[in-house]
Amino acid sequence: MDPSIVREIHQIVPENRVFLDLQERYSYSYDASFGEYLPDIVIQPQSALEISKLVKLANQHRIPVYPRGSATSLSGGSLPVHGGMVLDMSQLKQKCIIDRENLLAIVSPGVTTAEIHRKAEEAGLFYPPDPSSSHISTIGGNLLENSSGPKGLKYGTTKEYVIGLEVVTPTGEIVRTGGKTVKNVTGYDLTRLIVGSEGTLAIVTEAILRLIPKPPARKTMYATFAEFVTSGVAITNILSQGILPAAMEMLDQQCIRAVENFKPIGLPTDAEAMVIIEVDGHPLAVDEEIERCAQVCKEAGATSVHIARDEQERDKIWQARKNVSPALAQVGPTKISEDATVPRNQIPAMMNRLREIREKYQLNLFVFGHAGDGNLHPTIITDKQNKEEMKRVEDAVSEIFEAAISLGGTLSGEHGIGIMKSPYMEMELGEEGLRLMKLIKDAWDPNHILNPGKIFPQPGQTKVVLTDE
Amino acid sequence: MDPSIVREIHQIVPENRVFLDLQERYSYSYDASFGEYLPDIVIQPQSALEISKLVKLANQHRIPVYPRGSATSLSGGSLPVHGGMVLDMSQLKQKCIIDRENLLAIVSPGVTTAEIHRKAEEAGLFYPPDPSSSHISTIGGNLLENSSGPKGLKYGTTKEYVIGLEVVTPTGEIVRTGGKTVKNVTGYDLTRLIVGSEGTLAIVTEAILRLIPKPPARKTMYATFAEFVTSGVAITNILSQGILPAAMEMLDQQCIRAVENFKPIGLPTDAEAMVIIEVDGHPLAVDEEIERCAQVCKEAGATSVHIARDEQERDKIWQARKNVSPALAQVGPTKISEDATVPRNQIPAMMNRLREIREKYQLNLFVFGHAGDGNLHPTIITDKQNKEEMKRVEDAVSEIFEAAISLGGTLSGEHGIGIMKSPYMEMELGEEGLRLMKLIKDAWDPNHILNPGKIFPQPGQTKVVLTDE
Structure with missing residues (x-):
């Protein structure tokens, strides 16, 4: 990178938060997807104002800007495919405020999603989105990818819980969208346009999230099915009964076998499908509903049905689901x-x-x-x-x-x-x-500064290419 | 309107669905808000293709296009403030399909929201958004204004239930956004950008709505409060207990008095506030929750608390809320x-x-x-x-x-x-x-064809003007 530009960057962010060495830059060259791209410079901004100045500078010199949280993206969301400047947003984590009266969380982008879960639950509240990387991924990355996890059916996706943002635009302006009210129809919904835009329309510097009261009880079960198609029948019949489970997770036979191979917990390896069902809500309701879910699965032809009797058994069931990724990695x-x-x-x-x-x-x-x-x-x-x-x-x-x-x-x-x-x-x-x-x-983004090379196909691109010859 | 343009319009839509007479146009000059504006022509399109052709023609001749449902807008959403062409969308109501397996409704824009409620409930399903005009207002208008009604706290706004659209763009192209899946992060969320855009970004020609299983039970109560501030305490305390009511409606003293003056039902006219609370869900849960809501209201200092014993008593409570508008009209x-x-x-x-x-x-x-x-x-x-x-x-x-x-x-x-x-x-x-x-x-919308004169301030406009001298 041109030393005169580096000097300008040092005027915005002190040297101890600017990285130019190859080894340091290399740490920012990959994510959880496929491919490696080396940035020219890595910066750890600590405020919206610093980011605003950096983005204005980037526009002036036409330097690509790549915001990056914990880099758990499975689609290359944060990869600096055109080099340029990586903004490490994981350090911007000052704020994680729970507003009990308004059922809100006000958070900095570098806070992990698990931290929001923890703080909300301490206040008797609940933030439903739960991507499987939530213990490590940042809320900024979660929002920009709109990754949501298992509770989409009952609780909707991440987007449904974001009601306000502070962002830095592609031209470096600091803007607030939405606010602290669930209902807001003042102009276009820029909040929901930016959530899920994969960092191509704005950099999130603060978010206002909607929380709900924590469901007081939950019950979990799993069922296995000799044929895949009957598991689908069971799922449809559960929903037809007026039950809306918090989660319905599915593993195919290959996954069941991989999980049993990795850490045996006694799943039938001849089953074509395993379905994990969790209901939550009022204690009286969940007891009755989980029994009905089990009954529906049996009637649909499940080969085995187990309801967790306590939290320990629940954790064991979910462990099967969580073991999928490490089992496949082997x-x-x-x-x-x-x-x-x-x-x-x-x-x-x-x-x-x-x-x-x-x-x-x-x-x-x-x-x-x-x-x-x-x-x-x-x-x-x-x-x-x-x-x-x-x-x-x-x-x-x-x-x-x-x-x-x-x-x-x-x-x-x-x-x-x-x-x-x-x-x-x-x-x-x-x-x-x-x-x-x-x-x-x-x-x-008239200069195509923000996260270039993502979402939009390059001219002539018509097919997946994983190999680089 | 120029006769040559009228001839071009007649080539797209037959004469019996095109209105030029003053009396006919006058019927389309107002809505439920303030002000009257006469359109030059009124057209009742019956397909996306007709609308596409009309919008292309409008671009060619720079004619403003005003889509209009049942004109229940309280903000002038459908008023043809610059004259031009009104598209009466209320006739485009062929489709109202309930897809039980996928928990979806696929609807034409002219279908009333009440019709969607009715059909969903026949299938054991539920469409939560419920603006108070839902018996007459069209779903197209509801979506474009993102009007939602009383259930926003528990169920979110209208936007949360729209997962796909077919629209005609301001340049007359027919485009599909989103689809039939709750989770969809393929590119920017144009669906949520268009919902709530007040007809300035696109004309909705079909919508895919998310439904949920119908809550099997509900319970309703009201409480009155001598002082307004204590009603607020009660509401906050209910939410703190982990209860998420389907609705919490409030009337101030002026409304209570107007309602009692209109059709007396025995409300205390010295109360500063009345709060109606409805919980829904599992039968066992709602019985317990409504008792707790009543208890919280009493503890906060409510002067009277009534739980509806049956659906008839429930209707009577809601009647007080529904009488507000006719009472004020007097x-x-x-x-x-x-x-x-x-x-x-x-x-x-x-x-x-x-x-x-x-x-x-x-x-x-x-x-x-x-x-x-x-x-x-x-x-x-x-x-x-x-x-x-x-x-x-x-x-x-x-x-x-x-x-x-x-x-x-x-x-x-x-x-x-x-x-x-x-x-x-x-x-x-x-x-x-x-x-x-x-x-x-x-x-x-480079030619500013679609619903011009809305949302964006005119240069120099800095204050509400209701009088037109």
């Missing part, structure tokens, strides 16, 4: 995590398509996910050194995207588009839908 | 309905400000609203023929807006900005916030 060195999402009644059809893709390309393809909201996580375990296999992975991933869209679903339920799915944007959105998005980006 | 010929919204803990402070404004300007000012989400409806009853009084109304309305913003609230919780509140937009949003919105409008 299968091979490279993990490609997708999150194609389909309307709930298309889950069985999508599972059939995924099975065909697994067989056609002879890959280690595992499927788990949030059955309640149709958000599946097809995951391929491979080895990026194996060029021949990577070609098959590319083709398989393309077919997964095509299958989701053809079943009326979407490329991404919560991981974001990032760098891998952009070639498929037009297939889902149409030329005009994509153009409307681009018009917003171009109007707000 | 007070005077002109009604100015505002919906300034404040953080919940600022309701008592806002009530004090409203009392001061009532006394300062000597006006008939009534306050009722959704206490759970801070969405108040200060309503002034006046006579627009009385120019002197109207000047006082203008000043009072300005002070109401200023009070809401100074207490950390917003100009509008659900009625929209429309034509009256635009001068205050910059006060709430700041210059840059307003500019970001304008950039989107200008990029999508």
Whole structure:
């Protein structure tokens, strides 16, 4: 980076929060997805004002700006694909205020989502979004990717809990959107436009989150099914009974086997599907509802049904779900995590398509996910050194995207588009839908400073490319 | 209107759905707000394709286009303030499909919200948003204004239930946004940008709504309070107990008296506040929760507490709330309905400000609203023929807006900005916030064809003007 620009940066942020050494920059070159890109400079800003000045400077010199939380993105959200400036937002974590009277949390972007959970619960309140990385991922990253976790069916997605923001715009202005009221129709909803924009429209410097009273009780069960399709019947029948579970998680046979292989807990490895169901709410209601969920599963043909008798048994059930990721990590060195999402009644059809893709390309393809909201996580375990296999992975991933869209679903339920799915944007959105998005980006970020290389396809890009020759 | 343009319109829509006569156009010159504006032509389109062609024609000849549902807007949302073309969307009501498996409704814009409620409930499902005009207002209008009604606290606003749209853009393209999945992060959230855009960014031609299982039981109560401030304490304490009521409605003393004057039901006219609370959910839970709500109200100092023993008694309680509007209509010929919204803990402070404004300007000012989400409806009853009084109304309305913003609230919780509140937009949003919105409008609607004269202030506009001398 040009030394005169570095000097200008040092006038905004002191040297001890500016990193130029290769080793330091290397630590910021990757995330939880695929690929490595070295930034030219890494800065740890500590205020909206510093960020505002840095972004103005970046506009002046046309330097790409990449905001980064804990870099747990599975789609390359924070990767500095065009080099430039990485803003390490994980240090901006001064504020985590719980406002009990207004059921709000006011938070800095670098606070972890788990910290918000903890503080809300101490006040008897509840922040429902819970991406599986919440113990490490920052709320800023969560919001910008709109990652939500298992409770989308009952509680909605992250977006439903963000009612106000302070942001730095692509031209370096500090702006507040929304506010402290759940209802607000003063002009366009910039809050919800920025949430989920993957850091291409603004950098979040503060967020106002809506909380709800903590449900006083919860009950958890799991059921296994010899055939995948009957698990889908059970899920539909539960919802038809007027029960809205807090979570309905699904593991396919490959996942059950991987989990049993990793840490055996006695799951039947001949089952095609396992479903974990959790209800929450009033203590009297959850006792009755979990019994009914179990009954519906039995009637649909579940081969086994277990209701957790206490919190310890509950933790054991959830451990099976949480063991999926470490279990898969043992299968091979490279993990490609997708999150194609389909309307709930298309889950069985999508599972059939995924099975065909697994067989056609002879890959280690595992499927788990949030059955309640149709958000599946097809995951391929491979080895990026194996060029021949990577070609098959590319083709398989393309077919997964095509299958989701053809079943009326979407490329991404919560991981974001990032760098891998952009070639498929037009297939889902149409030329005009994509153009409307681009018009917003171009109007707000005329110099394309903020997180460039994400979401929008490059000219001529039509297919997933994982290998770089 | 130029006869050659009329001929072009007749080639798109047959003559029996095109209206040019003064009497016919007059029927489309007003809504439930203030003011009358005559359109040049009224068209009843029956498909997205017809609308697409009309909007392209309008762009060619620079004719303003005003989409209009049932014209129940309280902010002038559908008023053809610059003349031009009114599109009567109330005839586009072919589709109202309930998809039980996916918990969705797929609806045409002209379907009334009450019709969606009815069809969803027949299928054991529930569409929570419920603006008080829902028996007559169309879902298209509801979405574009993001009007939500009493259930915002527990169930969120209308926006939270819209997951996909088909729209005609300001340049006449037909575009689909979102889809049939609750989770969707493929690009920017155009769905939520368009919902609440007051018809300035797109015309809705179809919507995909999220439904939830119908809560199997509900219980309702009301409490009256000698002092307003104690009603606020009761509301906060209920939420602190982990109870999330479906609705918490508030009437001030002026409203209680007007209602008792209109149709006496035995409310204490010396009470400063009445609060209606409804809980819904599992039958065992609601029985216990409503008892606890009553207990909390008593402990906070309620002068009377009544729990409805059956649905008939419930209807009687809600009748008091529903009688507010007809009761106020008897007070005077002109009604100015505002919906300034404040953080919940600022309701008592806002009530004090409203009392001061009532006394300062000597006006008939009534306050009722959704206490759970801070969405108040200060309503002034006046006579627009009385120019002197109207000047006082203008000043009072300005002070109401200023009070809401100074207490950390917003100009509008659900009625929209429309034509009256635009001068205050910059006060709430700041210059840059307003500019970001304008950039989107200008990029999508370069000829300013769609609903011009709304939301954005005219140059030099700095104050409410109700009189037109």
